[in-house]
Amino acid sequence: MPIKYAEEYRDKKLSKSLIQEIQKNSRKPVRLMEVCGTHTVSIFKHGIRSILPNTISLLSGPGCPVCVTAQGEIDAFIELSRKKGVIITTFGDLMRVPGSNSSLQKERAKGQDIRMVYSAFDALEIAKINPDKEVVFLGVGFETTAPTIAASVLSAQAMNLTNFSVISAHKQVVPALTALLQTKEVNINGFLLPGHVSVIIGAGAYRGFVKNYPIPCVIAGFEPVDILTGIHMLVKQIETGKKDLENAYPRAVTEEGNVKAQTLLNTVFQTGIATWRGIGLIPDSGLIFQKAYENFDATRRFQISYQQAPEPKGCACGEVLIGVKTPLDCALYKKTCTPIHPVGPCMVSSEGICAAYDKYHTG
């Protein structure tokens, strides 16, 4: 059975025409950043980097949720998992991320109760059947994930589940774009904006950013035709001197976004400061609990304070995440750092740049 709305956007003929168009239009050398980890993977999987003209360099950005989670946060998760009576619930990617001296996976092997879930609702089920245990969900992700976790908090409240709490280490994309442009070493001529974060926040959420920091921006979907259309639009903007926001994914992204999801998110969370691996502290880029829901805040319940922790020795993840280095510039890449023995999170996550290079990059 053909996969609707995927097959059509994988059309080889259309892709070829788009590449020809890009080749024809692209004159200046440009550095374009795809902000989203799912874009990175799709770009590699479909071999898009290798078919683009030499004038275009694609950089991967800080869009892999696990990768941008700060080392101090990872350490705090591991510390929490060692508390008696606590069940940690998490998405799979976080399990193998190395902390300063352990990982959740290693803790689980030592007997801590750490469970992988597919949805935050699964964590609620675990809380329901384990009333004598404290169930904590590790909330890592962007605006796409945060509303799903907000929904689980609201459900927990409706069900009077008092043994459920959440660590909100969520991050917001727009403040990170601003921070990137303010970082001296970063040199970007245009952003390919994330498809599914944009489904939630809407194209409108970027308008203020583009007005204050004029730069070509295109929201794109994940199929080859989507990505190539996005790159084509960026190239056209750059060549004509335009610095605007365009939407190459209108079948999924509207101006106002998903209002239901935004309402869930804003009911439970409010904007706060967050630390990003590679970028550091970014004001207003995190999501902290609203006062009315702070009894679901695991950092309060377990009095967790994040400590600053150095990133793994020799790991260039921080610079890779802001497009200043590629994994090939890291001395550990494919030597001591491999998907089986990852040194940094960028080699762990399926959306991580180093993992994508390892899987798809030849040479």
Added chain:
Amino acid sequence: MCLAIPSKIISIVGDMGTVDVDGIKRDVSLLMIEDPQLGDYVIVHAGFAIHKIDEITAKETLQLLKEALAFVEKDDISN
């Protein structure tokens, strides 16, 4: 975590539904979408349907793109 391919809603019970993507079935929450219907194609993220694909726009975008590119190709020939 981000499933890029749209999934089809094949059953609905209250706020929950089952989706099928390429033969793989999954339970998802339908809380975040307006008026879910059987047969709708949705984008799924972390166990939630987060958007109903706009079928008309999907077709229109492709059509526009094809027209633009066909136009360019013709243009090329005439050059």
